[in-house]
Amino acid sequence: xxxxxxxxxxxxxxxxxxxxxxxxxxxxxxxxxxxxxxxxxxxxxxxxxxxxxxxxxxxxxxxxxxxxxxxxxxxxxxxxxxxxxxxxxxxxxxxxxxxxxxxxxxxxxxxxxxxxxxxxxxxxxxxxxxxxxxxxxxxxxxxxxxxxxxxxxxxxxxxxxxxxxxxxxxxxxxxxxxxxxxxxxxxxxxxxxxxxxxxxxxxxxxxxxxx
Numbered sequence: 001x002x003x004x005x006x007x008x009x010x011x012x013x014x015x016x017x018x019x020x021x022x023x024x025x026x027x028x029x030x031x032x033x034x035x036x037x038x039x040x041x042x043x044x045x046x047x048x049x050x051x052x053x054x055x056x057x058x059x060x061x062x063x064x065x066x067x068x069x070x071x072x073x074x075x076x077x078x079x080x081x082x083x084x085x086x087x088x089x090x091x092x093x094x095x096x097x098x099x100x101x102x103x104x105x106x107x108x109x110x111x112x113x114x115x116x117x118x119x120x121x122x123x124x125x126x127x128x129x130x131x132x133x134x135x136x137x138x139x140x141x142x143x144x145x146x147x148x149x150x151x152x153x154x155x156x157x158x159x160x161x162x163x164x165x166x167x168x169x170x171x172x173x174x175x176x177x178x179x180x181x182x183x184x185x186x187x188x189x190x191x192x193x194x195x196x197x198x199x200x201x202x203x204x205x206x207x208x209x210x211x
Contacts, residue, residue: 001090001091001126002087002089002091003086003091003118004087004088004106006091006118008116008119009116016028018040018041018046021073022074025049026054036101036103037050041075044111045107045112045114046075046078046081047078048101050102054077083097085104085105085107087106091118092126098123102120103119104117105117131182131184135166137185138184138191138209140183140185141180141206141208142180142206143179143203144178144202146179153201157201160197163185163186167184168181168184181203195208
């Protein structure tokens with residue numbers, strides 16, 4: 001899945017124009033309960049102003065709070081001018097970029113035209129979906145020897161028991177010959193038989209939990 005398929009498009013974004021005051025920006029942030037605003041010059045992307053950035057920059061000025069908010073323009077403290085996405089990135093790779101920042105702009109790389117944003121909340125929602133967090137079921141964590149065809153074998157066993165897989169995520173273990181797998185399935189009455197069959201085929205069960 002690519003960033004362009006998951007971004008919030010321009011017409012749904014809350015933005016500020018370059019000469020808006022910090023007071024204007026702060027009001028938009030508070031009214032919309034968001035943490036950052038893309039700053040534009042017409043349609044051209046200039047950077048991002050965040051709630052934290054507004055307060056942090058105040059400590060580097062000799063102005064009063066009121067004077068600071070009313071006279072400083074958003075373009076003067078905007079950051080991340082060169083840190084943006086173009087839409088062609090894999091969505092999951094934005095996780096690290098958004099670890100310490102609330103949003104990244106999506107920009108037409110040719111002319112810096114603003115296209116939309118991806119937020120930290122979007123990325124977390126993506127991973128919640130991947131793990132099936134918002135759907136009830138049985139979570140089974142287990143390990144498997146890292147050999148060709150193991151996921152296919154797991155799929156065959158699940159199909160045999162007519163299990164509905166809500167999510168399936170795999171992780172590298174310290175031991176490169178072993179892979180950890182977390183699978184979430186719908187709750188059914190045959191869980192014991194299903195788990196037993198997994199164990200018979202060499203899957204080592206670590207944890208079973210209804211969530």
